[in-house]
Amino acid sequence: MSAADPLPPPRTTPDGTAPDGTVAAAVEARDVSKVFFAGGGEPVWALEDFSLSLEEGSFTCIVGPSGCGKSTFLRILGGLEERTSGEIRTSAQSHAIPSAFVFQEHGVFPWMTVRDNVAFGLRMSGVGAAERSRIADDWLERVRLGSFGASYPHQLSGGMRQRVAIARAFATGSPVLLMDEPLGALDAQTRMLMQEELIALWEAERKTVLMVTHDIDEAILLGDSVIVMSGRPGTLREDITVPFPRPRSFDVERSAEFSALRGRIWDLLREDQPAARSAA
Incomplete structure (x- = not known):
């Protein structure tokens, strides 16, 4: 199974928007599932019917509980892992997403x-x-x-x-950058500086970025949208549009709207914690 299938010829205007004014999708994933087989052949579902759409030039962040399949999905998009079922389609006229990876441990x-x-x-x-x-x-x-x-x-x-x-x-x-906790190994001060640099580079280039992070504040600060995944098997819990205009700085973190959005995402994640489920 190929990493991605090409979308039909895009019905877009010269500025890259569709006839209804929406931005063309760079990548679409539909009902993607991934099953691993553990010792003894027992199936382990990492992803189940996970879907998302990445607009051209957007910055999307994924958050979710540990082990929910965030990194697995990234690897599937980048052609490093085969999906078990579902569709991944790209606007590129090829069967592979033309993407570049940035990993947590820099990989130089x-x-x-x-x-x-x-x-x-x-x-x-x-x-x-x-x-x-x-x-x-x-x-x-x-x-x-x-x-x-x-x-x-x-x-x-x-x-x-x-x-x-x-x-x-x-x-x-x-045109597509896939980032798996690229700043996760850095100390707090260096991480903030790198967040600023990453925002500046992306705003200058406007590539399509999909970034996995465990840091809710980072996801809100960097992203146009935040994808919240459920616990394993990972599926889409909520796709949240970040309401803060660009260019964006750390000043936005001081606002009541930022705190409310952080709390909303944390509540979604907390629902998938074992203690929360057992108490429900």
Whole structure:
């Protein structure tokens, strides 16, 4: 089963909107399920009938209880895992979602220089040496690592290595970025700085981003919408539109609306905690 099937020819206007004024979908997942088989062949349902739609140029965050299949779904979208059933369709005219990954543990190659790490995806795509070096240097400047191109990952801090991973994903030119807890391993201060940088990069590029996070505040701050998943087997509990306009800063966290939205999402997640279920 392929990672994604192409959507029919899009019925959109030149600005990328549909005739009814809505934004075209970059990726649609419909009733996606995933079953793993544990020891003894016992089936474990990671996902069951999970659906979502990602608009072109949107930033969507997924939150859910641990083990609900968030990362599994991301891997299915990126072609790293096969789905058991359901449909995944993309506006790209191919059977694979043209996506780039950013993982929690940055995933940079320790034997490569910072410049070569950023250029790795371009190299795999067959881009010539001179052009991929130019693109890598441009992205290193944009993530404030312009003077570290010849350095190696072990010479950088954790936050700097994560900036390398993010620069590598953007540098590929892929229209869809899949991020699995990309800031989760950072300390609180570095994480806030990286959130600001990620917002700025996304607002400049407007790629379609799907990001898994356990941090409710981060999901609200970064996302146009927050997908709340149920406990395993993971399915859609609620798709919440974030009401705060862009450009967005940390000042929004001080508002009563932000606190109310955080509480709403937390209540949804708490309903799936074992203690909450047993008390119900």
